[in-house]
Amino acid sequence: MNTGLRALSTMTFRTTFARRSCLPVRLAQRQVATQPLFETQKVKYWKQLKEEQGGDYKNRTVSTSQLLTALRDLQSYRSLTPNKSTFPDYRAGLRAVFLLAGSDPAARPTLTVGDLENVLSTENGVSWRVIHDILKYGLVPQLEELTEEMRATVAFNRVHAIGNIYAKTFAKNGARTFEDLINSTGDEYGKKVSKAQKLALKYHHEMEIMIPRQEVDKFDMLIKDALNKADPTIKYEIMGSYRRGEETSSDIDMVVWHDSLKRRDPDAKVRKGNPAPDSIMGRVLNAMFSAGLFSSDKMFATGEKKVWGLSRLPGDPKALHRQVDVRLCPTESLPYMLLGNTGDNDLMRFLRYKAEEKDLLLNEYGMGQRVSISNQVHFKPGTEIIVQTEKEIFDKLELPYLEPHQRSYKVWKNILPRY
DNA sequence: CTGACGGGCGCATAGAC
DNA sequence: GTCTATGCGCC
């Protein structure tokens, strides 16, 4: 029994939402032409841009960094207000810019409207509004109008480990710059600035730059070497967009496992502080330290099951700090962990929906019959489906197997059965 | 119209006792 | 000092 699921939060699971947010609905929205009136609203700014910039509009250029900053600020601003609905559109806008500019936007300082049209849906109203505004006014009025306090809040909220609440508190109590927070010693800005927050503030700029695939390849080789030297029986895999074969990644998402850990131990005590040196994670961590891949002063979190920190390629003074996320997985859950953390998000949503159709619950720990206990969905005891490979999970769901590199939406939408 | 928006986990830190 | 709650980020 996957006992980790015992301690579920008290939040209720509303079936109404589960039903309407399931993927087939979203796919239908993507594939079926939207109603004309609705479309007019969405493409309003793209159309305005076309009219205002004239026949040569495709050759107009915007500054890559200005566009990125504006999209990120607006994304951050949106997350501070109750209405979070446009998140996917900002993410799509950012993805489009990175697709054009590569991992480091500084390498390609301007983008043409024509290029953007190729990678950014004209229905992405929020992103085209930003492009329109930059071309017309040279700035984004929506951001210029913000109060000084709100601008600081938006900037702070972009930083890793500074969420909604901390960002608002810091700005409300007078903090205006990253330096203010880095140099703060007590709670003069309302709350104490944590170690992780100071670290993220210091390396914020580097952390926002995407990682090119070749660099992850190098990390992969160095990690393999380091772990092999320390203990060849420890296995690992890099998941996420890298495993899907994409050209850039936002972080390095690693899973480690060892034959001695077969399943989650419900009675395992939660250790405070660093993992025991002889534990699996302890050995991994020490191997990473020894190889110069991690540094003890650049860690966000170091636990028995999860380690988060900044890492840079050793020996290269110009190498940027990259976020590396290591998590320990019992071998019994490994195929589910690999599947769940390789994604992409839409595929996982789709697979969970397919599982639900068969009255199964699928998550990163396993798959089993659904049983609802006071509005919470659990595995029915004894029904977990043990698999050795990811392919067996697709088999159980009666879907064709997707290799990791086929799991990006633009690929799998053409392979999996339509709805 | 209202009221919802992924769920559940691991970690660090704040707060309670 | 120990235990619990909260904030955060992750997929």
Next chain:
DNA sequence: GTCAG
């Protein structure tokens, strides 16, 4: 912003 109720 969008959707179910």
